[in-house]
Amino acid sequence: xxxxxxxxxxATTARTLPARPARRHHLLAWLMGIVLVLALAGLSTWWxxxxxxxxxxxxxxxxxxxxxxxxxxxxxxxxPIAARIxxxxxxxxxxxxxxxxxxxxxxxxxxxxxxxxxxxxxxQEAFAQAEYRRYAALLPRGVIARTQYDKARSDWLAxxxxxxxxxxxxxxxxxxxxxxxxxxxxxGEIGQLxxxxxxxxxxxxDSPPRVTADVDEEDIARVSPGQAVLIRxxxxxxxxxxxxxxxVTPKGDPTGRSYRVRIAIDGSTPLRVGMTxxxxxxxxxxxxxxxxxxxAVAGDRVWVVRGDRLQARPVEVGIRxxxxxxxTSGLSTDDAVVAAPSEGLRADAKVRVADGGARR
Numbered sequence: 439x440x441x442x443x444x445x446x447x448x449a450t451t452a453r454t455l456p457a458r459p460a461r462r463h464h465l466l467a468w469l470m471g472i473v474l475v476l477a478l479a480g481l482s483t484w485w486x487x488x489x490x491x492x493x494x495x496x497x498x499x500x501x502x503x504x505x506x507x508x509x510x511x512x513x514x515x516x517x518p519i520a521a522r523i524x525x526x527x528x529x530x531x532x533x534x535x536x537x538x539x540x541x542x543x544x545x546x547x548x549x550x551x552x553x554x555x556x557x558x559x560x561x562q563e564a565f566a567q568a569e570y571r572r573y574a575a576l577l578p579r580g581v582i583a584r585t586q587y588d589k590a591r592s593d594w595l596a597x598x599x600x601x602x603x604x605x606x607x608x609x610x611x612x613x614x615x616x617x618x619x620x621x622x623x624x625x626g627e628i629g630q631l632x633x634x635x636x637x638x639x640x641x642x643x644d645s646p647p648r649v650t651a652d653v654d655e656e657d658i659a660r661v662s663p664g665q666a667v668l669i670r671x672x673x674x675x676x677x678x679x680x681x682x683x684x685x686v687t688p689k690g691d692p693t694g695r696s697y698r699v700r701i702a703i704d705g706s707t708p709l710r711v712g713m714t715x716x717x718x719x720x721x722x723x724x725x726x727x728x729x730x731x732x733x734a735v736a737g738d739r740v741w742v743v744r745g746d747r748l749q750a751r752p753v754e755v756g757i758r759x760x761x762x763x764x765x766t767s768g769l770s771t772d773d774a775v776v777a778a779p780s781e782g783l784r785a786d787a788k789v790r791v792a793d794g795g796a797r798r
Contacts, residue, residue, distance in 0.1 A: 488788035493743050493774040494734055501727035501757040501764035504668070504718035505661055509651030509701065511671075511713045513622065513642035519544055521632035522610040525552075530638075534624050538615040538641070545626065545638050549611035556608050559601035566594035619643045622711055646705035649681060651717045652696040660721040661686055667701050668718040671709055679707055683719060722757055727764040734775050735763045741776035741783055742769075748776070748787045 521527075525547035532544050573590040576582045619641045626638035649669060653661055667681035680703070687698040701717060703709065734740055735755065742749045753768035769775070774791070776783070 488746065488790050489782075490790045490792050491741075491743065491779075492777045492792045494731060494777045495774065496728045496730050496765060496769055496771050498726050498771070499729045499762070501724040501729060501762065502720055502759050503722040503757040504720050504760070505653060505657040507651040507653045507657075507699070507717050507719070509649045509699075509715050509717050511647050511703075511709045511711055511715055512650055513711055514645045514648045514702075515643035516622070517616060517619070517641045517643060518637045519613050519615070519639040519641055520635055520637045521547060521613070522634055523547065523552075523607050524631070524633050525549070525611060527626050527628055527630045527632050527638065530624070530626070530628060532621050532639070534621055536621045538619060538621060540615055540617045542615045543612050544615055544621070545613040547611040547613070547632060549608055552604065552608045552611055556601065556604040559597065559604050563594070563597040563601045566590075566597040570594040613638055615641060617641075617643055642711060646703060647707065647709060647711055648684065649701040649703060649709075649715050649717060651699045651701060651715075652691070652694060653686075653699050653719070655690055655695045655697060658686065658690070658697040658699075661697075661699060661719055666720045668720070669701070669703065669709070670716045671713050673710075673713055674708065679703060679709060681717070718760075724757060724764060727756065728766070728769065728771070729762045730765055730769075730775060731777065732758070732761055732763050733778050735765075736779055740765075740769065741779045743774045743776065743789060743791060746788050746790070748783055748785060748789055750785045 527545060528548050529546035530544075531546070532538060532542075538544065570590040570593070573582055573587045577584065577587045621639050622642045623640040624638070625640070626632065626636070630636075632638070649667075661683060663683050663685055665683045667683060669679040669681050670677070671679075681701040684700045684702040686700075690697045699719070701719075709715065730740065735753070738755060739750055739752050742751045751768055751773070754766045756764035756766040758764070776789075
């Protein structure tokens with residue numbers, strides 16, 4: 439075959455990707471438009487719906503007004519066991535929490551020098567007494583002058599008085615319980631130099647404890663002896679203890695702007711000395727009162743739902759308790775009251791009552 443013959447060329451076929459049909463784009467846009475229209479329609483419907491409210495009905499119950507304060511459980515009578523002489527503390531016979539009987543020794547001060555001094559003074563007293571008796575026998579016979587007799591008598595009385603004082607100091611070295619009770623605190627330490635008035639122990643006399651509370655000066659005018667008190671303590675969650683106002687101090691604390699109130703409690707209470715307590719002093723109570731949750735009462739009015747419309751109802755308020763408010767007029771148990779009215783509510787506005795209806 440001749441070399442100059444042209445080689446046969448392969449046929450080439452041009453392949454192009456088929457274009458997406460335009461109508462597919464139109465379909466997608468159409469679907470998105472429908473979705474948007476439906477969303478806007480739903481939003482418009484939601485926006486036009488009346489607001490949803492939860493309603494409650496007033497109910498009958500006990501309305502209680504109380505003055506709140508915090509206090510501490512303490513002994514009704516607490517006595518200091520203190521030194522009466524100057525001496526070192528050398529012995530402690532009891533500790534905190536000990537139950538003691540009347541006359542029991544609780545501690546002892548150094549008494550070696552006191553005992554030695556007493557023995558010496560008693561010896562001097564015996565000698566002076568013997569001299570006085572001798573002079574008393576000689577005086578009627580005229581053997582001695584009256585002045586000698588008087589001096590002998592004076593010396594004897596002086597030495598007797600000194601010995602008695604020394605005996606008392608020796609007794610004071612022993613610290614005794616003046617009555618039965620419980621040692622609630624110890625302040626003295628072995629080796630400590632005690633002076634007259636230095637407290638070694640505090641003794642709670644056997645008697646029911648009490649709660650001492652500080653009541654704000656703004657509330658104290660409503661507090662008086664005999665009022666019932668409800669007492670709670672963190673140590674006994676869920677329990678409420680009964681008490682009664684025993685006394686109110688006539689003079690307040692100008693720094694804390696409060697008055698001290700003593701509250702008597704039952705002797706069988708598990709409350710222990712030193713515990714912190716919350717007290718509610720009942721200053722007023724009404725039985726069979728018409729009550730609403732405090733959140734449903736806005737000042738001197740409530741919002742009532744009649745049908746599907748709101749009404750602003752003026753009411754008269756009585757006792758305002760911790761969670762409930764007494765309504766004295768303007769409302770009945772049949773009225774559906776908005777439980778938590780917002781600031782945007784207005785009279786005659788349409789509302790929807792939340793699922794579940796009214797709470798009682």
